[in-house]
Each structure stands twice: as C-alpha cells, then as structure tokens.
Amino acid sequence: MNEQSIPYSPEQYRTPDGAPTDIVVFTITSTQKAGIKKSLPIRSLEVMLIKRKKWPYEGKWALPGGFTLETETVQQCAQRELMEETGVSGLHLEQFNVYSSPGRDPRGWMISHAFFALVQETYVASRRTSDEAADVRLIPVEEALSMELAFDHRDIISDALDKIRLRMMTSTIAKEFLPERFTMSELYQVIQAVVPSFQERNFIRKITSTQSRKGIIEEMRDSKGQLLMSNQYSQRPAQLYRFTDYTPELSIYG
Amino acid sequence: MNEQSIPYSPEQYRTPDGAPTDIVVFTITSTQKAGIKKSLPIRSLEVMLIKRKKWPYEGKWALPGGFTLETETVQQCAQRELMEETGVSGLHLEQFNVYSSPGRDPRGWMISHAFFALVQETYVASRRTSDEAADVRLIPVEEALSMELAFDHRDIISDALDKIRLRMMTSTIAKEFLPERFTMSELYQVIQAVVPSFQERNFIRKITSTQSRKGIIEEMRDSKGQLLMSNQYSQRPAQLYRFTDYTPELSIYG
DNA sequence: AAAATAGTGTCTGTTAGACATTATAAA
DNA sequence: TTTATAATGTCTAACAGACACTATTTT
Numbered sequence: 001m002n003e004q005s006i007p008y009s010p011e012q013y014r015t016p017d018g019a020p021t022d023i024v025v026f027t028i029t030s031t032q033k034a035g036i037k038k039s040l041p042i043r044s045l046e047v048m049l050i051k052r053k054k055w056p057y058e059g060k061w062a063l064p065g066g067f068t069l070e071t072e073t074v075q076q077c078a079q080r081e082l083m084e085e086t087g088v089s090g091l092h093l094e095q096f097n098v099y100s101s102p103g104r105d106p107r108g109w110m111i112s113h114a115f116f117a118l119v120q121e122t123y124v125a126s127r128r129t130s131d132e133a134a135d136v137r138l139i140p141v142e143e144a145l146s147m148e149l150a151f152d153h154r155d156i157i158s159d160a161l162d163k164i165r166l167r168m169m170t171s172t173i174a175k176e177f178l179p180e181r182f183t184m185s186e187l188y189q190v191i192q193a194v195v196p197s198f199q200e201r202n203f204i205r206k207i208t209s210t211q212s213r214k215g216i217i218e219e220m221r222d223s224k225g226q227l228l229m230s231n232q233y234s235q236r237p238a239q240l241y242r243f244t245d246y247t248p249e250l251s252i253y254g
Numbered sequence: 255m256n257e258q259s260i261p262y263s264p265e266q267y268r269t270p271d272g273a274p275t276d277i278v279v280f281t282i283t284s285t286q287k288a289g290i291k292k293s294l295p296i297r298s299l300e301v302m303l304i305k306r307k308k309w310p311y312e313g314k315w316a317l318p319g320g321f322t323l324e325t326e327t328v329q330q331c332a333q334r335e336l337m338e339e340t341g342v343s344g345l346h347l348e349q350f351n352v353y354s355s356p357g358r359d360p361r362g363w364m365i366s367h368a369f370f371a372l373v374q375e376t377y378v379a380s381r382r383t384s385d386e387a388a389d390v391r392l393i394p395v396e397e398a399l400s401m402e403l404a405f406d407h408r409d410i411i412s413d414a415l416d417k418i419r420l421r422m423m424t425s426t427i428a429k430e431f432l433p434e435r436f437t438m439s440e441l442y443q444v445i446q447a448v449v450p451s452f453q454e455r456n457f458i459r460k461i462t463s464t465q466s467r468k469g470i471i472e473e474m475r476d477s478k479g480q481l482l483m484s485n486q487y488s489q490r491p492a493q494l495y496r497f498t499d500y501t502p503e504l505s506i507y508g
Numbered sequence: 509a510a511a512a513t514a515g516t517g518t519c520t521g522t523t524a525g526a527c528a529t530t531a532t533a534a535a
Numbered sequence: 536t537t538t539a540t541a542a543t544g545t546c547t548a549a550c551a552g553a554c555a556c557t558a559t560t561t562t
Contacts, residue, residue, distance in 0.1 A: 169505040236532035250504040251423040488513040490559035
C-alpha cells in the first residue's frame with residue numbers, strides 16, 4: 001500500500017485520543033422493614049459508581065469504564081472494563097448513547113460510548129475495588145443525580161434513567177431485575193422502583209387474564225401439576241410466575 | 255501539564271484512526287399511476303446512497319458520511335458531511351447505533367456512528383454530486399439491501415430499517431414523511447410504506463374517535479371554522495388533519 | 509353509469525377502570 | 536383477633552374487530 005493508491009492516511013488528520021466506554025449498572029436493592037417478618041421489602045433503584053484513583057477527577061465518584069482496544073468492539077470493551085474495575089462480569093449490556101462534545105474530557109479528544117445494564121443485587125455482590133477504583137458502591141439514583149460526579153457522568157446517568165424507564169414500560173426488561181420465579185407483587189414493586197409514577201389497580205388481572213397480554217408471563221407448576229406458591233413476602237402465599245419469550249408489539253395506531 | 259501530574263497520555267496508547275459517521279436518509283417517493291388522474295400514488299421507501307469516488311470501495315454505492323473533527327460532536331459531523339457530500343441540509347438526524355468491529359474499515363481502526371433521518375421527497379430534491387460522490391441517488395430499501403455496498407453499510411441500513419419500523423409504530427415520526435396537512439389515506443400509506451405488514455381496517459375511526467388516541471392528530475379548519483378538505487388524491491374530497499405535539503405513552507402492563 | 513376513494517352504521521365480544529369484597533396464613 | 540398481603544366479584548363505559556353500507560366527486 002503506497003501513498004498514491006491510498007488517498008486516505010490517518011497521519012494527515014487529527015484523530016481521537018481514545019474511544020472510552022462508560023457503564024451504568026442499575027440494580028434494585030431490597031431492604032426488609034424492621035420488626036416485621038413477613039412483609040414486602042422496600043426496593044430502591046441504585047447505580048454502581050466507583051471512586052476514582054487517578055487524574056482526572058481523582059477522588060470523585062464516576063461511572064466504571066475505560067478505553068477501547070484496537071482488537072475489540074466497544075461492547076467487548078465495556079464488558080472487560082466492568083470486570084477489571086469492579087470485578088463484575090457476565091451482564092447484558094446495551095449501548096444507548098454517544099457523548100462527543102468537544103472538551104468533555106480533560107485528557108483530550110474522547111468520544112465516549114455509554115452502556116446500561118439491569119441486574120439483580122446478587123450479580124453485583126462480587127464487586128470489589130481495583131487499580132482504578134478506590135471504592136465501588138451502589139448509590140440510590142436520585143442521590144447519584146444530586147452528586148458532583150466526574151466528567152459528564154451525571155448527564156449520562158440521567159439519560160440512562162430516561163431510557164430504562166421507557167424500556168421498563170414497553171418491554172420485558174423487568175425480568176433482568178427479577179429471579180426466574182417471582183410473584184405479582186415483586187414484579188409490581190420492581191416496575192415501581194424504576195417508574196415511581198406507575199400505578200395499575202387491576203395489575204394482576206390485566207397481566208394474567210387480558211387476552212392480548214397474558215402471553216407475557218406464565219404460571220409455574222410442579223411435576224404434579226400443582227401451582228407453585230411463595231410466602232416469602234406475605235402471610236397468604238402468592239402464586240409464582242415467570243416471563244415467557246413473548247413481548248407484545250405496541251402501536252399508537254391501534 | 256507535565257508527565258508526572260498526568261498519568262494519562264494518549265501517546266502511550268494506540269488510538270483510533272478516526273470517528274466517522276454514516277447517515278441513512280430515508281424518504282418516501284410518490285409515483286402517480288399512469289392513465290388515472292385522481293388516485294392514490296404508489297409510495298416507496300427509499301434510501302439515499304452515494305457512489306464513491308475514492309479508495310476504499312471506489313465506484314461502490316455507500317452511505318453518505320465522513321470523519322468527525324476535533325471541534326464538533328458526532329451529530330454536527332453527520333449534518334456537515336451530509337451537506338458536503340450530497341448538498342442536503344437541515345434534517346433531523348437521530349443517532350441509533352455504533353459500529354466498531356475490528357477490521358470493518360480498510361483505512362484503519364474506525365468506530366463509526368450511524369444516524370438516520372426521515373424526510374419528505376422535497377427535502378432531498380436539492381441533492382447533487384460532490385468531490386466525494388460521483389452520483390447521489392434514491393434507491394428502494396429492499397433493492398439497497400440486496401446490493402453489494404461499501405463497508406458494512408448493508409448491516410447499517412438493515413439496523414436502521416428495524417429501528418424506524420419500531421419508531422413508526424410507537425411514535426409520531428410518520429410526520430417527518432408528511433406535509434403539515436395530510437389526509438388519513440396519506441398517513442395510512444406512509445405507515446404501510448415503512449411497515450408493509452401494517453393493516454388496520456378501522457383506521458380512521460380509531461385515530462379520530464378513540465379517547466386514548468385522538469389527541470395524536472387534530473382536524474384542520476379555515477378562518478370561518480369550515481373543515482379543510484383535499485381532493486388531490488381522490489374523487490370525493492378527504493378531510494385534512496395535522497399532528498399535535500402529543501404522543502401517547504405506551505405500556506405492555508396496561 | 510362506472511370508477512375511485514372517503515367515511516358511517518351496526519353488531520358482538522373484550523377490556524379498562526373503579527371499588528368492594530373475600531381468602532389465607534402469620535403475628 | 537388483628538394484620539398484612541393475595542386474589543376475586545361486580546358494575547359501567549369504552550374499545551376492538553369484522554363487515555356491510557352509504558357518500559361524494561371525477562371520468
């Protein structure tokens with residue numbers, strides 16, 4: 001390959017100083033109310049932040065993330081950096097936006113690719129500090145949004161929150177926050193933890209017996225055909241369900 | 255700034271060779287049936303492609319696009335490159351995916367940011383060739399998907415099509431393809447041009463008199479309060495409507 | 509009169525939404 | 536026996552979906 005046959009050459013242009021990724025890991029923590037044994041827990045939507053060890057924004061809270069290598073996709077980078085910085089791996093990451101305002105990163109010209117993941121609390125139980133992170137913590141989202149974070153990470157978390165709220169109502173991502181088997185109350189609580197305005201008085205009935213929607217979840221039975229129940233959160237046992245692979249197609253036109 | 259106080263330095267790492275953008279401009283062309291004067295046109299969803307002048311993929315059809323400058327966002331880059339390569343400007347562009355597979359671009363390590371736009375045919379009437387483009391043409395999407403295109407542009411168009419099909423059903427982007435005033439048939443045809451499987455026998459009634467949906471569009475009246483009508487496409491005049499700013503919130507849970 | 513598109517009537521079964529009521533087991 | 540959560544009953548108005556039918560203008 002010589003200069004004449006190849007009109008393009010990176011040397012002649014200013015190129016980016018890096019292609020970082022930032023990962024917004026959401027989880028829902030459950031806290032049992034004190035003094036009451038069988039009751040619904042308080043559920044809180046939290047985001048995983050790290051305390052930076054290095055310049056820039058040393059000592060500030062930030063999203064985990066790091067620089068993409070030439071040999072990987074941005075998706076693979078996000079997986080790798082999450083593992084390296086926090087010890088958490090195997091999450092389902094979804095890319096949702098790109099941040100490219102000039103000057104957003106004091107290290108140079110950086111175009112950042114933002115991902116989000118929704119996980120059960122147990123998936124981030126293995127979190128640990130690292131070379132990059134002096135601390136790794138779950139912070140309630142509303143609190144995180146009021147903190148002074150590194151870079152434009154406050155905006156990124158805010159955008160991610162908008163996105164997962166939309167997705168929570170229009171897809172079955174609620175399953176990412178739930179165990180394989182769950183009760184209607186657990187599902188209802190999870191939706192409310194993400195979308196506080198959500199309210200549906202006839203929730204159980206709509207999701208179980210409405211023709212166009214009942215395919216979303218299915219009841220669970222044991223080998224004898226008996227309905228599986230749980231009384232983990234209630235006096236009266238509640239029926240257990242699981243998500244199917246079906247997601248209804250929504251339309252504003254009918 | 256010296257090396258000791260700044261642990262990060264782009265010089266020590268391999269950095270990307272560029273941050274290109276690719277723009278998928280969709281339009282719907284209207285063709286009047288021959289011999290019939292007042293009839294609904296045949297509408298075809300088409301995508302704007304350019305014929306490349308330079309290496310790589312010289313002479314191949316490709317999406318318009320180009321390299322981001324240090325002084326702009328990827329969004330601004332997409333606007334600028336679209337103008338430079340095709341003469342088209344002022345479109346509403348939406349970023350929908352990132353393409354970063356190693357080896358996807360023979361010029362080097364390129365992480366590409368893909369945008370789509372939906373526009374009326376008149377908006378791309380000003381298209382013209384340029385230094386980069388030997389030809390600029392509208393190609394029917396199905397045909398474009400069967401062509402041998404430059405880079406991974408076939409995948410990008412395919413992903414963009416999936417995205418706008420979803421958005422067509424769940425938002426009011428149909429308005430991007432339509433004039434300010436339109437008839438129910440025009441709206442119906444536009445939806446069908448994007449989502450061929452769309453069928454709704456009681457379309458007019460649902461969108462005009464269903465309580466939860468009627469805020470999407472509103473009927474148009476002249477200064478005397480008379481309903482505005484059009485007989486552009488029909489013997490019997492059809493009522494004219496316009497979109498409002500309202501989009502219903504969809505939910506799979508009720 | 510025929511053609512082409514616009515728009516309404518009417519029917520049945522389903523769903524939304526509100527709220528009262530009953531059920532089950534633990535504390 | 537009270538408490539906390541689970542689940543059903545009941546009612547009305549709105550809506551979905553199917554299809555027949557009427558309306559308005561040009562050719």
